[in-house]
Amino acid sequence: MIRVLIERHIAETLEDAYETRSRKILQQAMSAPGFISGETLVDTSDPNHRLTLANWRSVAHWDRWYHSETRKDLMTEIVPMMDQDEKITILEQSGH
Template sequence: MIRVLIERHIAETLEDAYEERARKVLQQAVSAPGFISGETLSDSHDPNHRITLANWRSEVDWDRWYHSQQRRELMLELVPMMDRNEIITVLEHSAV
């Protein structure tokens, strides 16, 4: 299993519109092969900084979703609401 950390920063006044569309992205990811679970959190010091932590069966499954036409189309709605590029970090359990 891997975890994918997705950080996004929402432009001022677009929080509600972002939330609505971000839910659509997560709903679609849930049905993607290899998706296990996910949650979205808000930074307690910056309410426009959102972090999604998603668990995927493998990096191959994540890559398939990340590069899918479906995700690209959904992101076309989200990207204009962000004032920075999203940052994605793929995490795996260390051997220690």
Template sequence: MIRVLIERHIAESLETAYEERSRRVLQRAVAAPGFISGETLVDSHDTNHRITLANWRSEADWNRWHRSLDRRNLMAELIPMMDKDETITVLKQSGI
């Protein structure tokens, strides 16, 4: 299993529109092969900073979803609402 950390920063006054569209992204990800679970968090010091932590069966499963036309189309709606580029970090257990 891997974890994917996705960070986004929403432009001022677009929070409601962002929430609606980001919910669609998560709903579609849930249906993607290899998706295990996920949660979205809000930075307590910056409410426009959103962090999604998703668990995927493998990096191959994540990459298939990340590159999919479905995700690209959904992200095309979200990207204009962000004032910074999305940051993605793929994490795996260290073996310690």
């Protein structure tokens, strides 16, 4: 299993519109092959800094979703609301 950390920073006043659209993305991801679970978090020191932590069966499953037409279409609605580029970090459990 891998974890994918997605960080986004939302422009002022667009938080509600972003919430609606980001929920759509998570709902679509939930039906994608290899998706296990996910949660969205808000930075307590910066309410426009949003983090999504998603668990996927493998990097291959995540890559398939990341490059899917469904995600690309949904992201076209979100990208204009962000004032910074999306940052994605793929994490796996340490072998220690």
